[in-house]
Amino acid sequence: MALAIAVIAGTAAAPASPTSASAGHGPLELGPAHSTAPDEVSELEFPTTISHRGGADVYPEESMEGFTASARDGFLPEMDIQxxxxxxxxxxxxxxxxxxLDGVSGKVRDLSLEEWNSARIKHPNGGPTAETVTLDEALDELGGEVVMVPxxxxxxxxxEVDQVLDVFDERGLADSLIVQSFDFAAAKTIADRGYTSLYLTGATLPTESFDEIAAAGIEWVGPSKDLPTRDLRRLDKAGFHVAPYTLETSKDGHRLPGWIDGFFTDDAWTN
Incomplete structure (x- = not known):
């Protein structure tokens, strides 16, 4: 895994400007002529750039605009499921x-679908708001077209873990998802169900042994960027794909050691 720093396939050219989508022109069209991010996990080149929350410092957080722009420009869109x-x-x-969100407040688990659909996602820089997104809507738009990191x-x-994995099963997405969890049992279930599993950890090494994590079928570990480099290297040498979170920009990610296989960033466009 000791590979030279490089962006993923198709991103050697300068990325398109995010201005049009962030200006509120709606979801970007994603087709063969525009999609540069790989559509299967097996096609990833390292280090891969994971667009955290769809580029939360550039686009409305977890918006279709951010997800599609990330995919178009060669980055893996990341999203959170509630x-x-x-x-x-x-x-x-x-x-x-x-x-x-604007237009609603309180716990997400207390909101109706009607309330969710009526809400708007705030723009990080004061620009136009965006529509909220359900998991099905995101998969309708991007499922199988790009590696997604939910x-x-x-x-x-x-x-609920099984419910989400059932949705992925129904769409045949096992080859095009890296599914994450901070919960070890959930990460194990994800791997058991045939998905590439990323176990999220913190600024210290996980309490589980490396052998235990590997035996669970977990291939990726996502530690905090504050985990000491020596411990990041230990995870790498143990055979895991290591992807720290969360870097401010891609420029910060490209300063990481060459054996890092990926990184999460809130601004994948600033190199």
């Missing part, structure tokens, strides 16, 4: 609506 009152999986990082958020029940 659940509404009726069990609908939706894409939002926090378990409350207040920080990122996180099943802490607090999801085992039944």
């Amino acid at each position: 659940f509404l009152a009726d069990g609908t999986p939706v894409l939002i990082h926090d378990d409350t609506a207040d920080r990122t 996180e099943i958020k802490p607090g999801a029940t085992s039944a």
Whole structure:
């Protein structure tokens, strides 16, 4: 895994400007002529750039504009899965609506689908707001077209983990997803179900042994960027793909050691 720093396939050319989408012109068209991010995990080149929350410092957080722009420009769109009152999986990082949404407030699990659809996602730089996104809507737009990196958020029940994986199964997405969780049991279930599993950890090494993580079928580990380099290297030498979170820009990610296989960034466009 000791590979030279490089961007993923198709991104050697300068990325398109994010201006048009961030100006509120709606979701970008994604087709063969525009999509530069790989559509299968097996096609990834390292280090791969993961566009955290769809580029939360550039686009409205977890918006279709951010997801499609990320894919178009060669980055893997990352998103967080929470659940509404009726069990609908939706894409939002926090378990409350207040920080990122206009028009609704309170716990996401208390919102109806009607309330969710009526809300708007705030723009990080004061630009136009964007529509909220359900998991199904994101998969309708991008499923199988680009490697996506969804996180099943802490607090999801085992039944909800299975519910999300069932949705992925129905769409035949096992080859085109890296599915994340901070919960070891959930990360193991993800691997057991045949998905590439990324176990998110913190600024210290996980409590599970490397052998235990590997035996669970987990291939990727996502530690905090604050984990000491010596410990990042230990994870790498143990055979895991290592992808720290969250770098401010891609420029910061490209300063990482060459054996790092990926990184999460809130601004994948600034090199």
